[in-house]
Amino acid sequence: MELINIFTVFILAIFVGFEIITKVPPTLHTPLMSGSNAISGIAIVGAIIATQVGGEIGTWLGLIAVIFATINVVGGFMVTDRMLKMFKRK
Amino acid sequence: MEYTNIAYVLSAVLFILGIKRLSSPKTARSGNTVASIGMLIAIVATLVSYGHLDFKIIIIGMIIGSIIGAFFAIKVQMTQMPQMVAIFNGFGGGASALVAAAEYFNPANPSTFNAATIAISVFVGTLTFTGSFIAFGKLQGFISGKPIVFPGQKILNALIAICLVLLGTYTVMGGSDTTYYFYGLVTLSALIGITLTIPIGGADMPVVISLLNSYSGVAAAATGFVLMNNGLIISGALVGASGLILTNIMCKGMNRSLTNVIFGAVGLVQETSASGDGKQMLVKSASTEEAAMILDAADKIIIVPGYGLAVAQAQHAVREVADFLEAHGKKVLYAIHPVAGRMPGHMNVLLAEANVPYEQLKDLDQINPEFEDCDVAIVLGANDVVNPAARHDKSSPIYGMPILNVDKAKTVLVNKRTMNPGFAGIQNELFGFDNTLMVFGDAKATLTDLLKELKEL
Numbered sequence: 244m245e246l247i248n249i250f251t252v253f254i255l256a257i258f259v260g261f262e263i264i265t266k267v268p269p270t271l272h273t274p275l276m277s278g279s280n281a282i283s284g285i286a287i288v289g290a291i292i293a294t295q296v297g298g299e300i301g302t303w304l305g306l307i308a309v310i311f312a313t314i315n316v317v318g319g320f321m322v323t324d325r326m327l328k329m330f331k332r333k
Numbered sequence: 334m335e336y337t338n339i340a341y342v343l344s345a346v347l348f349i350l351g352i353k354r355l356s357s358p359k360t361a362r363s364g365n366t367v368a369s370i371g372m373l374i375a376i377v378a379t380l381v382s383y384g385h386l387d388f389k390i391i392i393i394g395m396i397i398g399s400i401i402g403a404f405f406a407i408k409v410q411m412t413q414m415p416q417m418v419a420i421f422n423g424f425g426g427g428a429s430a431l432v433a434a435a436e437y438f439n440p441a442n443p444s445t446f447n448a449a450t451i452a453i454s455v456f457v458g459t460l461t462f463t464g465s466f467i468a469f470g471k472l473q474g475f476i477s478g479k480p481i482v483f484p485g486q487k488i489l490n491a492l493i494a495i496c497l498v499l500l501g502t503y504t505v506m507g508g509s510d511t512t513y514y515f516y517g518l519v520t521l522s523a524l525i526g527i528t529l530t531i532p533i534g535g536a537d538m539p540v541v542i543s544l545l546n547s548y549s550g551v552a553a554a555a556t557g558f559v560l561m562n563n564g565l566i567i568s569g570a571l572v573g574a575s576g577l578i579l580t581n582i583m584c585k586g587m588n589r590s591l592t593n594v595i596f597g598a599v600g601l602v603q604e605t606s607a608s609g610d611g612k613q614m615l616v617k618s619a620s621t622e623e624a625a626m627i628l629d630a631a632d633k634i635i636i637v638p639g640y641g642l643a644v645a646q647a648q649h650a651v652r653e654v655a656d657f658l659e660a661h662g663k664k665v666l667y668a669i670h671p672v673a674g675r676m677p678g679h680m681n682v683l684l685a686e687a688n689v690p691y692e693q694l695k696d697l698d699q700i701n702p703e704f705e706d707c708d709v710a711i712v713l714g715a716n717d718v719v720n721p722a723a724r725h726d727k728s729s730p731i732y733g734m735p736i737l738n739v740d741k742a743k744t745v746l747v748n749k750r751t752m753n754p755g756f757a758g759i760q761n762e763l764f765g766f767d768n769t770l771m772v773f774g775d776a777k778a779t780l781t782d783l784l785k786e787l788k789e790l
Binding site (some may be wrong): 245246249250252254256257259260261263264265266267268269270271272273274275276277278279280281282283284285286287288289290291292293294295296297298300301302304305306307308309310311312313315316317318319320321322323324325326327329330331332333 | 345348357358359364366368371375385386391399422424425427506542543546549563571572576676683685688693765
């Protein structure tokens with residue numbers, strides 16, 4: 244049962260993604276990419292959990308994962324903000 | 334545990350609302366903030382709810398990651414944004430693969446389903462990681478931007494793919510000790526990320542980056558299935574969908590299928606040597622002084638920026654010229670082709686950096702009717718996207734690609750450094766048209782000269 248629930252969530256999320264992302268205008272496609280980059284840094288949640296499972300090797304893998312994911316989250320959101328700040332009207 | 338899941342749902346909702354606000358440049362910045370709050374909620378909820386976490390390790394990791402991430406975000410130049418996104422895709426994929434690998438070593442695991450999701454996550458994540466680094470290297474110029482091909486490349490890829498399927502199956506079904514299969518899976522995933530990316534040329538990078546962006550989402554979603562975590566699944570699905578939509582837009586912008594981009598290796602000399610029909614083209618060149626006089630007489634001017642503008646860092650120079658022309662009562666618009674530059678929206682960001690108002694940036698469908706009554710079209714470092722051969726020459730590699738109809742303008746000023754053909758390796762017939770004048774030189778230097786000449790008129 245849990246499996247089917249989680250698949251349902253996955254499929255629905257894809258549809259929501261298609262709906263909202265087709266509405267992003269071409270002029271914002273670069274910030275969309277860097278922003279979605281930051282969102283894929285959600286792997287940080289998994290990385291935090293990973294540091295406590297899988298024994299010693301798991302801890303090391305988890306640590307590197309935390310570093311990678313944090314680079315994504317912090318760098319992604321910051322650079323997106325830096326870009327969006329520049330989009331001005333007349 | 335319940336509360337954690339509520340927090341994940343909340344952060345997913347904030348991601349969706351954040352992306353929704355990206356539908357307009359007015360609300361976009363607040364959208365990014367909304368999404369980042371969503372991320373903060375997800376992180377805090379995880380830290381609070383999981384017992385016996387080793388906070389020391391996590392905090393060290395976060396500090397190192399924050400420093401590196403912030404350094405990149407502050408230092409990167411807007412022209413280098415494609416490389417930055419490429420490398421970040423890699424880190425995202427890498428993080429997902431590492432999480433899945435850590436779960437592989439978790440002794441508490443081992444349902445078949447769990448092992449299968451781990452294998453998929455490690456495969457997609459590792460492929461994204463190495464593929465992104467190759468893309469980064471190509472964009473940064475560490476490795477040649479030209480397609481790297483060798484005999485038997487496709488066969489090699491097919492062999493790696495077969496081995497990957499076998500190793501994946503053994504990792505999942507292999508019984509008590511599957512460690513060696515697992516290492517093999519990691520190694521070959523890394524290898525195929527490289528072999529799939531090296532044959533792709535520089536100007537096809539928008540497609541590759543979009544695709545790798547999508548993969549980094551897929552990897553996160555796959556890791557979500559490993560951990561049975563809704564937060565990762567929803568976010569991964571959003572990013573996966575986003576990358577896929579952008580990939581599709583880029584492919585349409587080049588009138589090529591995704592398979593053609595990945596396996597076509599366009600841009601190689603041998604592919605276009607047949608088109609060397611020896612037809613000589615008479616090209617007229619003009620000085621910046623003449624160009625200034627033509628612009629002085631014009632009322633409506635459309636600027637077409639291309640990758641050459643980014644390379645020359647000429648976005649500020651072009652805005653200064655445009656400002657001067659506008660101050661003298663002329664209408665100035667910018668025509669942005671979907672695949673101009675090295676990633677989706679690259680030109681828009683560059684021009685936004687130079688304070689060009691976004692209302693002036695028009696996409697293909699909006700701008701093409703405007704060329705009919707346009708006095709001067711200025712093409713800056715763009716080539717294939719303005720080649721009229723795409724409309725009529727069935728033998729041209731870019732036939733069918735939607736182009737900007739600059740040739741419809743009364744006069745076309747083309748700024749290029751040399752007469753070298755564009756990325757697709759074909760000569761642009763536009764340069765020989767009666768209404769075309771070539772202004773040779775570096776984009777930035779030429780525009781600075783042009784502004785000086787305009788002021789002297």
